[in-house]
Amino acid sequence: MVAMRGAGSGGRETRDRFRRACGRLGLATVLLSTTALPARAVMVAAKHVDVELVADVAAAPPGGAFRLGVRFVPEKDWHVYWRNPGDSGEAPRIDWTLPPGLTAGALEWPAPERIPAGPLVNFGYAGEMLLAAPVTVAADVATGAPLDLKAQAKWLVCNEDECIPGGATLALKLPIGTGDPAAPATARLFGATRERLPIALPAGWRVTARPDGGRVALVVDGTPPPADGAAFFFAHDREALDPSAAQALSREANGFRLTLTPRSTVPPALAGVLEIGARAYTVETKVAASAAALPFVPIAFAFLGGMILNLMPCVFPVLALKALGLVGLGGEARRRVRRHGLVYAAGIVVSFWILAGILLAARAGGAELGWGFQLQSPAVIAVLAGLFFWMALVLLDVVTVGGSIMGVGQHLTTGDGDRAAFFTGVLATVVATPCTAPFMGTALGFALGQPAPIALAVFTSLGLGLAFPYVLFTYVPALARHLPRPGAWMETLKQLLAFPLLATVAWLVWVASFQGGPPAVAAILIGLVLIGFAAWVAGRFSGGGARVAATAAVAIAGLLALRITPLDAPPAPEVTAGATAFAWEPFSPARIAEARAAGKPVFVDFTAAWCVTCQVNKKVALETSEVEAKMRELGVVAIRADWTRPDEHITRALQEFGRDGVPLYVLYSGKQNDPPRILPQILTPAIVIGELEKLEPLELKASELTSDADAHRSTRSATRSAAHGGEIEWRST
Amino acid sequence: MRKQSMWKRSFVAAVFTVSAIAAGVAHAADVAKVGSPAPAFTATDLTGKSRSLADFKGKYVVLEWHNQSCPFVKKHYESGNMQKLQTELTGKGAVWLSIISSAPGKQGFVTPDEEKAYLAEQKAKPTEVLFDPEGTVGKAYGAKTTPHMYVIDDKGVLIYAGAIDDNPSSEAADAATAKNYVRAAFDEASAGKPVTTASTAPYGCSVKYKN
Numbered sequence: 001m002v003a004m005r006g007a008g009s010g011g012r013e014t015r016d017r018f019r020r021a022c023g024r025l026g027l028a029t030v031l032l033s034t035t036a037l038p039a040r041a042v043m044v045a046a047k048h049v050d051v052e053l054v055a056d057v058a059a060a061p062p063g064g065a066f067r068l069g070v071r072f073v074p075e076k077d078w079h080v081y082w083r084n085p086g087d088s089g090e091a092p093r094i095d096w097t098l099p100p101g102l103t104a105g106a107l108e109w110p111a112p113e114r115i116p117a118g119p120l121v122n123f124g125y126a127g128e129m130l131l132a133a134p135v136t137v138a139a140d141v142a143t144g145a146p147l148d149l150k151a152q153a154k155w156l157v158c159n160e161d162e163c164i165p166g167g168a169t170l171a172l173k174l175p176i177g178t179g180d181p182a183a184p185a186t187a188r189l190f191g192a193t194r195e196r197l198p199i200a201l202p203a204g205w206r207v208t209a210r211p212d213g214g215r216v217a218l219v220v221d222g223t224p225p226p227a228d229g230a231a232f233f234f235a236h237d238r239e240a241l242d243p244s245a246a247q248a249l250s251r252e253a254n255g256f257r258l259t260l261t262p263r264s265t266v267p268p269a270l271a272g273v274l275e276i277g278a279r280a281y282t283v284e285t286k287v288a289a290s291a292a293a294l295p296f297v298p299i300a301f302a303f304l305g306g307m308i309l310n311l312m313p314c315v316f317p318v319l320a321l322k323a324l325g326l327v328g329l330g331g332e333a334r335r336r337v338r339r340h341g342l343v344y345a346a347g348i349v350v351s352f353w354i355l356a357g358i359l360l361a362a363r364a365g366g367a368e369l370g371w372g373f374q375l376q377s378p379a380v381i382a383v384l385a386g387l388f389f390w391m392a393l394v395l396l397d398v399v400t401v402g403g404s405i406m407g408v409g410q411h412l413t414t415g416d417g418d419r420a421a422f423f424t425g426v427l428a429t430v431v432a433t434p435c436t437a438p439f440m441g442t443a444l445g446f447a448l449g450q451p452a453p454i455a456l457a458v459f460t461s462l463g464l465g466l467a468f469p470y471v472l473f474t475y476v477p478a479l480a481r482h483l484p485r486p487g488a489w490m491e492t493l494k495q496l497l498a499f500p501l502l503a504t505v506a507w508l509v510w511v512a513s514f515q516g517g518p519p520a521v522a523a524i525l526i527g528l529v530l531i532g533f534a535a536w537v538a539g540r541f542s543g544g545g546a547r548v549a550a551t552a553a554v555a556i557a558g559l560l561a562l563r564i565t566p567l568d569a570p571p572a573p574e575v576t577a578g579a580t581a582f583a584w585e586p587f588s589p590a591r592i593a594e595a596r597a598a599g600k601p602v603f604v605d606f607t608a609a610w611c612v613t614c615q616v617n618k619k620v621a622l623e624t625s626e627v628e629a630k631m632r633e634l635g636v637v638a639i640r641a642d643w644t645r646p647d648e649h650i651t652r653a654l655q656e657f658g659r660d661g662v663p664l665y666v667l668y669s670g671k672q673n674d675p676p677r678i679l680p681q682i683l684t685p686a687i688v689i690g691e692l693e694k695l696e697p698l699e700l701k702a703s704e705l706t707s708d709a710d711a712h713r714s715t716r717s718a719t720r721s722a723a724h725g726g727e728i729e730w731r732s733t
Numbered sequence: 734m735r736k737q738s739m740w741k742r743s744f745v746a747a748v749f750t751v752s753a754i755a756a757g758v759a760h761a762a763d764v765a766k767v768g769s770p771a772p773a774f775t776a777t778d779l780t781g782k783s784r785s786l787a788d789f790k791g792k793y794v795v796l797e798w799h800n801q802s803c804p805f806v807k808k809h810y811e812s813g814n815m816q817k818l819q820t821e822l823t824g825k826g827a828v829w830l831s832i833i834s835s836a837p838g839k840q841g842f843v844t845p846d847e848e849k850a851y852l853a854e855q856k857a858k859p860t861e862v863l864f865d866p867e868g869t870v871g872k873a874y875g876a877k878t879t880p881h882m883y884v885i886d887d888k889g890v891l892i893y894a895g896a897i898d899d900n901p902s903s904e905a906a907d908a909a910t911a912k913n914y915v916r917a918a919f920d921e922a923s924a925g926k927p928v929t930t931a932s933t934a935p936y937g938c939s940v941k942y943k944n
Contacts, residue, residue, distance in 0.1 A: 088878045088939035090805075090903050117939040120877055156804065156903055162840045163938045165804045165903045238901065238934040244877075264767070264932035 046166040048078045049157040053149065053170035054130070056190040059177025060102075060147055063139035066179060067190060068104065069132025070094055070153050070170060072125065078159045079124045082112035084236055084272075085156075086243035087120035089163065092131060092155035099148055101141035105134040110196035111273050111280030112234060117160050121244040123234055130193040137176075146173040198273045198280040209260075209270050209287040213655065216241075216260040216270065216287055225249060225256035226277045229675040233258055233283065235272040248656040249675055256675075259656065299461045306465020313500035315432045315466070317395060320497055322424065322470055334477060340421035341474035345467035347425020352463040353456065355429070360452055375610040376646045378516035382524045382561035385508040388431070388501045389528050390554075393535040395498035425467065432466060511610045512564070514644045520564045527557035582628035587641035587650055592668070595637040599670045601695050602637045606654060606664035609644040613681060614663040621683035630692050669695050765874040765883070767931045771891040772873040776832070776863035779845045784830075784861055791887055793827040793919060797859070798834060798871065798940060800841030800879035801851050804903045805937035809880060810855045814908035815897075819858040822919055831859040834871035836943035841879065842866065868942040878937035884918045893918035895933030 043052040050073040057066040072080050072092070081089045096104045109131065112123040141147075154167040181187045201207060205222040218233055225231070231249055235241045245261035260270075271284040310319050322344075375381060393399055473479050505528070512520045534553035537546050585591060587604070595602045605622060607614035621627060631638055641650045643662050657664060657678065665679035665688075679691055765772050771794075775785040786794065797815070800806050809815040819829050833848070835841035843851070848862050865871055874883060874894075884893035898911035918928045 085936075088937055090901065090936070118942045118944065119872075120939045122939070154904075158938070160939075161941065162802065163804055163903075238936070263934050 044168045044170060046168060047157065047164045048159070049074045049080060049155070049166065051153055051155075051166075051168055051170060053151050053172040054182070054186050054189070055149070055172060055174055056132075056182050056187065057174070057177075058180045058182050059175045060135075060137050060141075061179030062137055062141050062143065062176060064179050065134055065136045067108075067132045068096070068135045068149060068151075068172075069130045069190070069193075070151055071189065072129045072131065072155065074126065074129075074157055077126075078157050079115050079122070079126045080129060080155050080157050081122065081124040082234065083107075083109050084123055084234065084238050084243075086115075086122035086124070088117065089122050089124065089158055090156040090165075092153060094131060094133075094154075095152040096133070097150035097152070098135065099142070101138035102147065102149075103136050103138075105136075107131055107133050108193075108197055110193055111198055111275050114232065119244060122158075123243065128189070130189055132190070132193065141176065143176045146175045149174055196280065198282040201281050201283070205255075205281075207274065207281075207283045207285055209285045211266045211287060212259060214262070214266065215655075216262060216266055217257050218260055218270065218274075218283075218285075219252060219255065219257040220274070220276075221252070221255040223255055223276075225251055225675050227674075228277065231256070231258060231274070231276045233260060233270070233272055233274050235267075235270060237267070237271065239263055240267045240270060240272075250657050251675065251678060298458055302458045302461040303465035303468070306462040307468055309432050309462075309466050310469050312432070313504050315428060317391070317497035317501055318424070318428055318431060319470060321395075321494065323473055334474070338474045340418070341467075341471040343418050343421040344425040344428075345464065345471055347422035348429050348467045349425075349460055349463035351426045351429035352459045356455060356459040360455060375511065375608075376515070376644070378512045378520045378564045379562050381508050381512040381515065381610075382520070382527060382564055383558070384430075385505050385512070385524050386527050386531050386554075386557055386561060388505045388508070389531050390535065391431070392498040392501040392505070393532065395494050395501070397495065397539075398532075399535045399539040428466060429463070511644065514609045514642075516564050523560045523564050527560045530554070530557040530560075582623075582632060582638070584638045584640040587639055587647075587653070589649060589653065591637075592639060596668055596670075600635055600637050601670045601692075602639060602668040603631065603692075604639045604641055604653075604664075604666045604668075606641045606643060606650065606662045606666070608642065608662050611643075611662045617663060617665075617681075617683040621685050621688050624685050627685050627688045627692075630689050634692055634695055636692065636695075667691055667695075765891055765894065767891050767894050769891060770889050771883070771885040774870040774873060776865050776870055778861045778863055779849060781845070784863060786885070786889075789828045790889065793822070793825075793887055793923065794885040795822055795827055795829045795915060795919070796874065796883040796885070797829065797831045798876045798879045798881040799831040799862070800833065800835055800938060800941065801843065801848075802840050803879045803938035806879050808903050808905045809897060809908055810857065812905035812908040814905075814913075815880075816855065816857050818913065818916060821916070823858060823860060825919070825923065827919060828861075829859040831857075831862045832865055832870055832876070833862065834865040834868045834876060835941040836866055836868065839941035839943075840938075841941050866943065868940070871940055871942060876935075876940050878935040879940060880937055881935040881940070882915045884915055884922070886922050892922050892928050893931055894935075895930075896935045899933075901934075901936035 043050050052071045052073075053068070054071050055066055055068050060066055070092070074080055081091045083091045085091055094107060098104060110125070110129060113126055115122045115124050115126055149172045151170045152167070153170055154165070156163050156165050158164070182190070202223075205220065207218065207220050209216050209218045211217075220231075229249055232247055233241075240262065242261045242263050247258045247260055249256055249258055267287055269284070269286045274281045274283045309315050509521060509524055512524055516523075530553040534550035534557075537553070538550040540546075584605070592602050592604065605614075605618070607618065609615070630636075641647075641653065643650050643654075654661070654664060657666065657676075663681055665681075665683065667677045667679060668674070669677075677691060677694075680687060771786065773786050775783050778784045801810075806815075823829050833841060833843065835843075845862075845864075851857070852859070852862070863870070870876075874881075876883075880897050882893070882895065882897045883891060886892045893914060895914060897915055898908065898913045900907040900911035914930055914933055917930065921928050
């Protein structure tokens with residue numbers, strides 16, 4: 001290779017003068033002497049980068065094809081760019097000038113590197129790069145003289161501090177011949193470049209993309225996540241994605257997904273290069289939930305979940321009362337009841353739409369919210385506690401509302417029942433909220449991550465599920481006939497149903513104690529007393545004075561509830577000072593990063609006081625002595641991310657795992673590059689210990705191994721040591 | 734009819750709950766976002782005086798992230814494109830602020846005198862040049878490149894953020910043929926129309942922020 005200082009290589013002033021002389025950009029033109037050796041080009045040494053025109057053959061084959069490319073060799077710390085330069089910079093451009101009979105195809109861009117520049121990230125090449133295109137040679141190409149190949153190249157070469165535009169007209173004389181390979185060094189360059197070109201997805205892989213909140217989930221099916229966790233999607237279109245945004249990788253049932261951040265709005269389609277480990281793949285996909293991907297399973301589960309909600313302590317009493325109202329109805333009344341069942345269903349569905357709408361709108365506006373957000377405010381908790389308390393008092397006949405249950409059916413037939421039925425639906429939804437978050441947070445979190453139509457479909461299905469049992473009763477008289485005959489037992493049952501409601505009140509007060517501390521608890525309890533007073537007044541006296549007094553008491557209770565403010569600082573993290581004295585640390589991204597950097601495994605428990613599943617898992621699995629002992633043994637740093645109160649860091653962390661609700665259990669191994677593992681939502685000690693045992697024994701000190709006489713454990717450690725030498729396979733649970 | 738009143742009360746309670754939920758949802762973000770109020774800032778001008786965005790209340794404000802040594806900035810100044818836009822928009826009552834977020838020692842960091850000389854040489858017509866050596870303003874706006882352009886309307890709402898035009902090249906000749914997004918946003922908004930293209934990917938050199 002003959003290296004020659006080209007015109008673009010002089011000092012700044014020389015270059016500036018040259019630029020003025022050549023017009024824009026300063027095109028360095030290097031003309032070759034016609035006596036050049038076959039397939040020889042001259043390397044142009046421009047500012048901070050050397051460029052050269054090269055071919056992968058020593059002689060072009062008529063009727064065949066070869067590759068022609070521009071080789072860029074940037075100086076150390078300098079780089080040129082990929083087709084999408086990322087946050088800043090500019091892609092090189094090449095215009096071919098080829099003799100008749102030769103046709104160049106599209107440029108073949110090798111997979112780029114990510115080159116950070118302060119807070120920005122560029123896509124480019126910090127080392128030698130070959131930007132080539134296939135060239136076809138006509139069979140009847142003129143064979144008299146060597147082919148005169150020219151390329152006008154323009155580029156921007158940058159380091160972290162400055163950028164220099166450059167350009168050159170590059171030339172190459174290529175004889176016509178049999179297509180023998182080029183000189184070994186050039187052949188090696190073409191070979192190495194081929195390794196870096198994106199290839200088609202292997203058979204059995206499938207890449208799809210769907211909107212995920214304001215982000216895009218790129219789902220790769222058919223291959224496990226890369227062992228080193230290194231995967232990145234480079235979009236062709238500059239406008240599509242934010243180049244500097246991290247792309248969180250999370251495991252999926254049949255592969256993994258990357259969470260991508262758009263520049264502004266979610267693009268309708270994505271085309272680009274997916275890099276997994278050392279290989280790069282061409283990816284092109286629409287960003288949409290295709291008809292085939294309509295999530296029937298979540299919709300079906302939402303329906304089922306809605307039906308189950310009828311049995312929850314918050315909802316059951318309301319629904320049981322309505323069902324009892326059907327007892328003993330016949331003919332004409334039954335027709336009206338059916339109508340009311342449907343109106344009731346409408347009330348439920350509309351209420352769910354309103355809740356989902358508030359949440360979707362707030363998230364579209366950038367608020368960091370997840371399902372369960374309703375229960376993060378102590379004021380909402382207080383209002384719910386008051387509502388449940390009032391309902392319990394009604395059931396206990398402290399307030400008399402419209403005679404006995406037996407009258408309900410007749411009442412519904414008297415004309416003004418539509419509104420009542422609709423608001424019963426609204427009421428059922430409101431009372432169901434405290435139960436949806438704890439039991440269905442994850443399902444609804446999934447729904448909220450979907451495009452709005454799908455999210456609404458899931459919520460609608462949930463509402464229909466909640467309404468279904470009652471509607472079924474109104475339509476199938478045979479079912480109602482199975483209910484016992486009306487009688488005094490109905491009064492007893494009605495009063496008995498007050499107690500699940502009171503239990504819910506107790507639970508809500510407990511939740512509020514975490515959010516608002518003793519002042520919140522005091523305010524709620526005083527509010528409950530006032531509501532009790534109002535109920536008594538309303539039940540004991542009649543007339544305007546009583547109504548005013550009762551209304552005033554309820555209003556004061558309401559004001560008390562709304563004045564409850566969340567604590568400024570979270571309460572001291574719950575530290576279990578039991579016999580094991582195992583310490584859970586409060587959530588902090590920095591602490592997690594630090595522990596992982598130190599090679600320690602980290603377990604994160606995303607939880608909330610109002611999340612019943614979380615509380616059960618905590619008691620049954622996490623805070624058991626065997627799990628804590630295992631964590632201590634392995635040096636696991638245990639983090640508790642308590643989402644009882646709003647916390648945008650935790651919300652964001654949840655979103656990085658594609659979740660919008662708790663519980664979520666994440667285990668990072670001690671190795672930096674291992675993807676985190678996500679544990680199931682229902683935990684047993686065996687599940688947690690099983691996952692912990694898959695950790696590598698990096699944290700086990702030799703002394704611990706030898707001093708421990710437990711043969712079982714030694715064997716296991718040995719197994720793990722053996723595994724340490726080879727590839728660790730991550731198994732999903 | 735007393736039965737009815739129980740549902741009424743329940744309804745009141747339900748509405749009460751829903752509104753409490755809604756109230757808890759309201760959040761405010763403090764980073765630049767198209768469609769939201771532009772973040773307030775204060776920086777020193779060429780005379781060393783503190784200038785705030787609030788000083789230009791009631792006017793359209795154009796922000797131009799600037800670095801005179803960046804080839805992409807040169808493209809728009811050496812072609813006269815930037816000066817033309819400055820003259821045109823300030824002539825229509827807009828305020829043009831060129832902001833330099835280059836840190837000391839980094840490319841594009843200049844003294845006020847050097848910048849004055851540059852403005853004179855280029856016949857540039859910004860309303861003010863503001864120095865942001867700590868990068869505070871740049872980061873509040875998420876400025877990534879020079880140039881990176883922002884348009885704030887007369888109500889203080891950010892109506893455009895992104896590239897100056899639709900041709901992300903460093904060649905001066907391209908400036909004349911490209912569609913200028915800043916002009917389009919200003920013209921549409923001042924005519925009371927919604928901005929068609931309110932957000933684009935900026936192009937240029939990276940802003941030379943402090944490490």
